[in-house]
Amino acid sequence: MAFVIRRDAGLYGYERALGRAGFGLVAGADEAGRGACAGPLVAAAAILPARPIEGLNDSKKLTAKTRERLYDVITTRALAWAVVRVEPAECDALGMHVANLEALRRAVAKLDRTPDFVLTDGFAVDGLGVPSLAMWKGDAVAASVAAASVLAKVTRDRIMTGYAADHPGYAFDVHKGYCTPLHQSELDARGPCAIHRLKWDNVARTTRLERT
Numbered sequence: 001m002a003f004v005i006r007r008d009a010g011l012y013g014y015e016r017a018l019g020r021a022g023f024g025l026v027a028g029a030d031e032a033g034r035g036a037c038a039g040p041l042v043a044a045a046a047i048l049p050a051r052p053i054e055g056l057n058d059s060k061k062l063t064a065k066t067r068e069r070l071y072d073v074i075t076t077r078a079l080a081w082a083v084v085r086v087e088p089a090e091c092d093a094l095g096m097h098v099a100n101l102e103a104l105r106r107a108v109a110k111l112d113r114t115p116d117f118v119l120t121d122g123f124a125v126d127g128l129g130v131p132s133l134a135m136w137k138g139d140a141v142a143a144s145v146a147a148a149s150v151l152a153k154v155t156r157d158r159i160m161t162g163y164a165a166d167h168p169g170y171a172f173d174v175h176k177g178y179c180t181p182l183h184q185s186e187l188d189a190r191g192p193c194a195i196h197r198l199k200w201d202n203v204a205r206t207t208r209l210e211r212t
Contacts, residue, residue: 027115028144032152038177043103044151059149125194
C-alpha cells in the first residue's frame with residue numbers, strides 16, 4: 001500500500017492520507033512508562049474525529065496542565081479511546097519490549113470501535129487484525145498517536161501520584177517512577193517496594209545490597 005504525505009501536511013497528515021486511501025477509522029497507539037523502573041506500563045489507543053483538536057501535540061512537549069486539559073478534550077471528542085495497564089510483575093515476566101508490544105495490542109483491542117488502520121509509536125505490533133504502520137516518533141507526527149500519548153501519560157502520572165501516598169518516602173509524585181537521581185537515592189536507602197520492577201539492574205542491585 002502506498003500513500004503520499006506532504007511535508008507541510010501537519011499533525012493530521014497521516015490520518016487524512018489514510019482516509020483518502022479508504023481507511024476511515026485510523027487508531028493511534030502509544031505507551032507511557034517504558035523507561036521507568038517502578039509502576040505500571042500504560043498504553044492507550046484513540047480514534048479521532050476529522051475535526052482537529054486544537055493544541056494537540058506529543059505529550060512530552062506539553063506542560064502537565066495542558067496535558068490534563070487535552071485529556072478531557074480527547075476523551076470527550078474521540079470516536080473511541082481505551083487505556084490499559086501492565087503491572088510491574090508482568091513487565092518483569094515478559095521483559096519490557098514484549099510487555100510494550102502486548103500493552104499496545106491490548107489497548108487497540110479494547111477500543112469499542114474496530115479501526116481500519118493502526119498507527120503505532122516506535123515499534124511494529126503484530127496481531128492487531130488490521131493493517132498497521134510503526135512510526136518513529138509517531139507521537140510528534142500523527143494526531144491519533146499524539147492523542148494516545150496524552151491519554152497514556154496523564155493516566156500513568158495520576159497512578160504514580162496516587163502511589164506516592166501508598167508508598168511514602170519514594171517521591172513517586174515527583175519522578176513518576178523514572179530512574180532519576182532522587183528516585184535512585186530513595187531506592188538505595190529504602191530498597192524496592194511493591195511497585196518496583198525487580199528485573200531492572202538498578203533495582204536488583206538494591207536487593208542484593210540488602211542481603212549483604
